[in-house]
Amino acid sequence: MKVREAWLESRKILKCNGVQDYSIEAEVLLRHVLGIDRVKFFQSLNSDISSNTKISFYDMIHRRSSREPLAYIIGSREFYGLDFIVNPHVLIPRQETELLVEEVLNFLSLHSLKNPLIADIGTGSGSIAISIAKNYEGATIFATDKSIDALKVANLNRHKHAVSDRVKLLHGNLLSPLSQKVDVIVSNPPYIASNIIGNLEPEVQNEPREALDGGYSGVDYINELISTSTCILKSNGMIAIEINYDHSEKSKKLCHEYFPKAEISVIEDLTQTPRMVRIVLAKRLQ
Numbered sequence: 001m002k003v004r005e006a007w008l009e010s011r012k013i014l015k016c017n018g019v020q021d022y023s024i025e026a027e028v029l030l031r032h033v034l035g036i037d038r039v040k041f042f043q044s045l046n047s048d049i050s051s052n053t054k055i056s057f058y059d060m061i062h063r064r065s066s067r068e069p070l071a072y073i074i075g076s077r078e079f080y081g082l083d084f085i086v087n088p089h090v091l092i093p094r095q096e097t098e099l100l101v102e103e104v105l106n107f108l109s110l111h112s113l114k115n116p117l118i119a120d121i122g123t124g125s126g127s128i129a130i131s132i133a134k135n136y137e138g139a140t141i142f143a144t145d146k147s148i149d150a151l152k153v154a155n156l157n158r159h160k161h162a163v164s165d166r167v168k169l170l171h172g173n174l175l176s177p178l179s180q181k182v183d184v185i186v187s188n189p190p191y192i193a194s195n196i197i198g199n200l201e202p203e204v205q206n207e208p209r210e211a212l213d214g215g216y217s218g219v220d221y222i223n224e225l226i227s228t229s230t231c232i233l234k235s236n237g238m239i240a241i242e243i244n245y246d247h248s249e250k251s252k253k254l255c256h257e258y259f260p261k262a263e264i265s266v267i268e269d270l271t272q273t274p275r276m277v278r279i280v281l282a283k284r285l286q
C-alpha cells in the first residue's frame with residue numbers, strides 16, 4: 001500500500017466517524033507512525049508502507065474513529081511553543097490557556113521581579129508551570145495537583161524541558177500544599193458544570209472527570225481558590241484564573257468580595273470570549 005492510498009482511505013474513515021478535522025488528523029497520524037515531517041510526507045506519497053507500519057497506523061485510525069483524542073494517541077500536544085507529554089490522566093492543554101501564561105509573564109516583566117514565587121494550582125501535565133519556567137529565568141513555580149497520576153506526567157515534562165530544579169511538584173487540595181507566600185497564583189481549574197459534561201464532545205469525555213467537573217454550577221473550585229488565596233498571596237501579588245465564558249459576572253463579584261481594594265478584570269481571548277479573571281493587588285513600587 002502506498003502512503004497516498006493510506007492517507008486517502010483513512011481520511012474517509014475518520015470523516016465517516018464524525019472527526020471534524022479528518023484530513024489533517026489522518027496526515028498527523030500517518031506522519032507519526034512513519035516518523036517523518038510534513039515536507040518528507042508530501043515527498044513520500046508514492047512510497048510503499050511496510051505491513052507493520054500499516055497495522056500500527058490502522059490501529060490508531062481505529063482508536064481515533066472511536067473518538068479517542070488525537071493527543072492521547074500520539075502521546076503529545078504543543079502548548080506555548082513547547083511539546084508536552086500527555087496521557088489520559090491529564091487534561092490536554094488548550095490553546096486558549098496560553099493567555100494565562102501570557103498574563104503571568106507580562107506581570108513578572110512589568111514589575112521586573114527577580115526571583116518570583118508562583119503557584120500553578122491543578123497543574124495537570126505541567127503545561128502552565130513549565131511554560132512560565134522556560135520563559136522567565138528566575139521564577140520558581142510550585143505546581144500542585146490532587147491527582148498523583150497527573151503529577152507523574154508533570155514530572156516527565158519538567159525533566160523533558162530541563163526545569164525540574166525550578167518547577168516543584170506538590171500533591172494536595174488546591175492551595176493547601178503551599179507553605180510560603182507567593183507573588184502569583186495561576187490556575188486553570190475544573191469549571192464545567194457537572195450536568196453539562198455528559199453533553200460534551202466524545203473526545204472531551206475521554207479526559208479525566210476530575211479535570212473538568214467544577215461542581216453543580218461549575219464555580220466550586222474558583223470559589224474555594226479565591227476565598228483561600230487571601231492568606232497565601234503576597235500583598236502586591238496577582239491571581240490569574242481561567243473561567244468559563246458565562247462565569248465572568250459571578251467570578252468578578254466573588255473577587256470584589258475577597259479583594260475589595262484590588263484591580264479586577266475579566267480578560268477575553270482571541271475570539272473575544274471571556275476567558276480569564278485577573279486580580280492585581282496594590283501596585284508595586286518600581
Ligand SMILES: C[S@@+](CC[C@H](N)C(=O)[O-])C[C@H]1O[C@@H](n2cnc3c(N)ncnc32)[C@H](O)[C@@H]1O
Pocket residue numbers: 090091092093094097121122123124125126127128144145146147150172173174188189190191210211212
Ligand atoms: C482543567 S485541568 C488543568 C490542567 C492544566 N493546568 C492545563 O491547563 O492544561 C484541572 C486540574 O486540576 C486538578 N484538580 C482537580 N481538583 C483539584 C483539587 N481539589 N486540588 C488540586 N488539583 C485539582 C485536576 O487533577 C487537573 O489536573
